[in-house]
Amino acid sequence: MASPTVVGEVDQHDNSTQLPPLVLSTFVKSFEFLSTKDDIQVQLRALLDHDVPPQFPPSIPEAVRTFFSSVASPTEILSSKLVSRVEGTDVIKGGYNFVHILNLDIGQSHPLFPFVLRFPIDPDFISRSQTRTAVGCMLYxxxxxxxxxxxxxxxxxxxxxxxxxxxxxxLDGDTLSHVWLDIPEEDRQNVINQIVEIMRSMRTKANFRVIGGISPDGSACPLVDGMDGGVGMGLVESFGLYDTGPYESVREYVQAVFDRQFHYLDQILHKSTLLAHEAKFKEEMMSCLRVSTPEEIFERVKSKRDGFRAHPYDCEHPFVLRHGDLHGRNVIVSHSSPRCILGIIDWDFGGSHVLPFADDYFE
Known part of the structure; x- marks a missing residue:
């Protein structure tokens, strides 16, 4: 049986919250590989939440607080004599991060303290807002x-x-995708119901003033959008050629989508700033395009961008909480029946977004 899919049953507003036809709707889907990553820090323009939680929850031992207060990098943690790998675990290499499952030795009077350490595989490949947003969404x-x-x-x-x-x-549990085929039908339905309630909660119980990521202090930061984008996009974004958010309206967000596609293609096709990425770019384009040439794609992008600038539009929908990468590998469930969701992880692409662009399916 295939992995579970929850579609269209999150809330009763699904049929009435679609955006009006976007001039870029089919275009964005066709050229999704060109979406960029937000990797430069901008001045905060709006607050999503004014609460600043303590960095350490009060329930953990003082020795744990002391240790984490003394380290400032993953290298310091991994090289500490107090830290060891949990027996039987390996380093997990995800799409963007390494994940270690570790024990912290806090003295003979306490059992080993397990924790998870994750850090970027390549800091130049991820958005500067990615770690910030992952932390901020969990704290939120x-x-x-x-x-x-x-x-x-x-x-x-x-x-x-x-x-x-x-x-x-x-979280001492299983990833949902790992156990889905082996759990009873009753447990599957129970987990699906929990996921539906979580998605309903994100859509109906959280409201924001801007579209953007969420920083640990609750303030808005750039939205991490389309991280599976073209090679060299992060470098183009660092040039400051377009708005990386947060966005106060859907119009601003749509304009930014056009702008980042335009400037990326312009830089890699017409400028000399991305020569180091040219071979990889051609490889990506050949795998994605069947009829059009890169230059033809650029002209289509330019035309759509100019058209939107000449006739911009907006739409009124609430800005709600989104996860941005909601699937079975990012859901941890308990080992035994009844299976309960212990945690939703990997909020790197989360934050606030206009309702029709929020999480609307699960796989």
Missing amino acids: CQRHTELNIPTPVVYAYNCTYGSEFIAMEY
């Missing part, structure tokens, strides 16, 4: 208990380029 869910969205407790983090990491709670 923990501050707002009315959402009833379980996330790992964050013990420590660093969002500084080159030293980024998150040290967080180890």
Whole structure:
């Protein structure tokens, strides 16, 4: 049986919350590989939440607090004599991060303290807002208990380029995708019901003033959008040629989508700034395009961008909480029946977004 899919049953507003026909709707889908990553820091323009939670929850031992207060990078954590790998675990290499399951030795009077350490595989490949947003979304869910969205407790983090990491709670469970085919039908339905309630909560119980990521302090940061984008997009974004958010309206967001596609293609086709990425770019384009040439794609992007600038439009929908990468590998469930969701992980692409662009399916 295939992995579970929940479509269209999140809330009763699904049929009435579609955006009006976007001039870029089919275009964005066709050229999704060109979406960029937001990897430069901008001045904060709006607050999503004014609560600033303590960095360490009060329930953890003082020795744990002391240790995490003394480290500022993943290298310091991994090289500490107090830290060891949990027996039987290997380093997990995800799409963007390494994940280690570790034990912290806090003295003979305490058992080993398990925790998860994740940090970027390549800090130049991820958005500068990616770690910040992952931490911020988890803290937001923990501050707002009315959402009833379980996330790992964050013990420590660093969002500084080159030293980024998150040290967080180890959830002793299974990834949903790993056990889905082996659990009874009753447990499957129970888990689906829990996922539906989480998605309903994100859509109906959280409201924001801007489209953007969420920083650990609750303020808005650039939206991490389309991280599976073209090679060299992060470099183009660092040139400051277009708005990386947060966005106060759907119009601003749509304009930014056009702008980042335009400037990326312009830089790689017409400028000399991305020569180091040219071969990889051609490889990506050949795998994605069957009829059009890169130059023809650029002209279509330019035409759509100019058309939107000449006749911009907006639409009125609430800005709600989204995860951005909601699937079975990012859901941790309990080992035994009844299977309960212990935590939703990997909020790197989360934040606030216009309702029709929020999470609307699960796989």
